[in-house]
Each structure stands twice: as structure tokens, then as C-alpha cells.
Amino acid sequence: MTNEEFQKIVLEELKGLREDVADLKEGQSNLEEGQLKLEQRQSKLEQGQEEIKRELRAVVEQTAVLTEFREEINIKIDKIIDELNTLEIVTSKNWNDIARLKSINR
DSSP states (O other): OOHHHHHHHHHHHHHHHHHHHHHHHHHHHHHHHHHHHHHHHHHHHHHHHHHHHHHHHHHHHHHHHHHHHHHHHHHHHHHHHHHHHHHHHHHHHHHHHHHHHHHHHO
């Protein structure tokens, strides 16, 4: 093999290596672009998660208020039921008294 042939082979190999390096650089650039897009999407997901947390806190607060309101209403309803029961008893006694008074007047 002559020196010129050897140099030609080395130059061809070097050309191939340069092409490979260029391909690697392009691949690296594509990876970096993809990484950037992933980071941007992750940031959007984190923002969405924070919004969901805020809304969940609001729902928890509303649930607490509604639970307290429900308990107050249940207490008031129980009181009304007790008062109605008392009213029924008093009304029954009044009807008995009215019936007794009517029977005395006859």
C-alpha cells in the first residue's frame, strides 16, 4: 500500500467520523429540544396541580361549612319535632277537656 492510498483511506475514514460526529451533534440537539419541551410540559402540569390543590382546598372549606350548616339544621329540625310532639300532646289534652266540658253541659 502506498502512502497516497493510505492517506486516501485515512481521509475517507476521517470523513465518515466527521459525518458521524455531525449526526451525533444533531441527535444531541434533538434530545435537548425534546428535554426542553418535556420541562415546559412538566411546568404546565405543576401549575395545573397547584390549581387543583387550590380548588380542592376551597371544596374542603365549603364542605366544612356545609357540614356545620347541616348539623345546625338537624338540631333545629329536632327541636321543631319535639315542639310538634308537645303541641300534639297539648292539643290532645285540650280535645279531652273540650269533650269533658261538652259532656258536662249536656
